[in-house]
Amino acid sequence: MISAFGELAISRVPYARKETLQAFDQADLLVLDHLHAETLLDASSRVLVVNETFGAITCAVTQAIVALGGPLPTLWSDSHIAHLGLQYNTHANGLPVANFVQAQNTPQGPFDIIILRVPKSHALLRDQLQRILSQLAPGALIVMPIMVKHIDNATYQLLESLLGPLSSSLARKKARLIFAVNNAAVLGQNPKAEETIWNLPSLGLSLQHFSGVFSRTKLDPGAQVLLDQFPEGPYLRVIDLGCGNGVQAIAAAKKWLQCKVVGVDESFMSVASASINAHNNGVGDRCEFRANDCLTDVGPQSADLILCNPPFHQERVIGDQIAMRMFAQSAQVLTKDGELWVVGNRHLGYHAKLKRWFKRVEQVGVHPKFVVLKAQL
Numbered sequence: 352m353i354s355a356f357g358e359l360a361i362s363r364v365p366y367a368r369k370e371t372l373q374a375f376d377q378a379d380l381l382v383l384d385h386l387h388a389e390t391l392l393d394a395s396s397r398v399l400v401v402n403e404t405f406g407a408i409t410c411a412v413t414q415a416i417v418a419l420g421g422p423l424p425t426l427w428s429d430s431h432i433a434h435l436g437l438q439y440n441t442h443a444n445g446l447p448v449a450n451f452v453q454a455q456n457t458p459q460g461p462f463d464i465i466i467l468r469v470p471k472s473h474a475l476l477r478d479q480l481q482r483i484l485s486q487l488a489p490g491a492l493i494v495m496p497i498m499v500k501h502i503d504n505a506t507y508q509l510l511e512s513l514l515g516p517l518s519s520s521l522a523r524k525k526a527r528l529i530f531a532v533n534n535a536a537v538l539g540q541n542p543k544a545e546e547t548i549w550n551l552p553s554l555g556l557s558l559q560h561f562s563g564v565f566s567r568t569k570l571d572p573g574a575q576v577l578l579d580q581f582p583e584g585p586y587l588r589v590i591d592l593g594c595g596n597g598v599q600a601i602a603a604a605k606k607w608l609q610c611k612v613v614g615v616d617e618s619f620m621s622v623a624s625a626s627i628n629a630h631n632n633g634v635g636d637r638c639e640f641r642a643n644d645c646l647t648d649v650g651p652q653s654a655d656l657i658l659c660n661p662p663f664h665q666e667r668v669i670g671d672q673i674a675m676r677m678f679a680q681s682a683q684v685l686t687k688d689g690e691l692w693v694v695g696n697r698h699l700g701y702h703a704k705l706k707r708w709f710k711r712v713e714q715v716g717v718h719p720k721f722v723v724l725k726a727q728l
Contacts, residue, residue, distance in 0.1 A: 352411075355386075356383055362440060365435075374407055374436065376526070377523065380526075385528055392416055394416075397462045399424065399462040399464070399483070400424055400465075401428070401466065402467065403426065410441055412424045423450055426449055428453075429453070429475070430619075432617050454544075457482045457544070461488035465494070468497070469497050473506070474567065477545070487533040489534075491532070493530065493531040496528055498525055514531035517529055517531050544561050544562065546560065547560045557632065560624050561623060564624050565618075574599060577599065577660060580723040582690065587609060588655050589607070589613070589656045590653070591612060592645065592657050593661060593662060596625055597621075597624065597638070599614075600614040601638065612634075613639050615640070615642075616640070619642050625638075645673070646683070652689075653684050657684065657685060657691045659677055659678075661677050671704070678704065678709075692725055696722075701724055709726035712725070
């Protein structure tokens with residue numbers, strides 16, 4: 352990555368030799384060039400970077416501020432992958448590791464410059480901005496690098512309602528910067544992360560969600576289909592892969608009273624929500640939730656059942672790369688007679704794709720939009 356601050360080696364995580372996608376985009380380069388051209392960084396600058404994916408901006412700001420003798424920046428993110436990316440790219444460039452704050456926690460300011468990659472979720476954006484405002488120094492600059500195709504009227508209006516008047520740069524290579532200046536006197540307040548609570552009467556559950564959790568106000572339709580076609584068991588070691596709010600893990604713990612359930616997700620807010628939900632619904636002693644890159648570092652023959660409702664998008668990137676990684680790692684983690692149960696949209700063709708790693712794949716549930724598959728080694 353070559354910006355006005357120099358050249359850095361920035362890779363996507365998990366690292367792949369044949370990776371064809373970049374770990375940064377033109378919006379990242381535009382904001383770095385702007386910081387340099389306007390000499391916005393100095394030895395006293397406290398910088399907060401929000402929601403970037405692989406640490407490209409944070410590494411470049413770290414390099415610049417270290418040379419000035421200033422404090423390390425902070426990256427605030429809901430993504431475990433972003434944390435891994437920051438660590439990997441920091442070490443690859445011989446830099447000190449910037450501070451990292453998980454999204455359910457609030458970074459402690461005051462910050463002078465905020466570089467905010469606008470998330471797709473309006474609920475997460477609103478929650479983050481409401482908490483950021485309490486951590487800004489007077490006159491702090493908020494810079495939002497964004498690809499032009501990702502900014503719509505609804506998002507712009509939400510930003511204006513929370514930040515006041517906005518201005519923007521000229522577009523360059525389909526990227527643009529949106530600016531806001533903090534004039535609000537809210538420093539010292541410390542609002543907590545936004546939470547939503549709702550009930551699921553069919554399972555007798557009460558569920559609590561942070562703003563970054565997928566399907567945070569109602570049960571995800573795919574999860575409902577899998578719950579309707581739940582395995583019979585019994586099972587002793589269950590993994591809820593991509594656990595979200597933890598509803599499948601909780602259902603497993605309630606159905607098989609002798610089982611130990613592990614839920615994994617790359618979203619810190621999901622893991623935190625699932626942990627709260629398991630405790631509130633009486634199965635916290637048999638459920639453990641971890642932020643992880645799929646099943647990385649989970650040992651072989653660690654589970655006899657894996658439940659999986661794979662995401663087919665990561666923020667604005669749509670594809671089956673995450674699902675394929677989930678399937679491949681599940682084949683390594685299951686016992687010889689273990690089972691992987693997958694729910695997915697019918698058009699995604701998971702039945703054929705699972706056969707790359709599993710000898711037996713059968714359809715066990717059908718729905719107009721979804722299909723439930725059982726795969727065995």
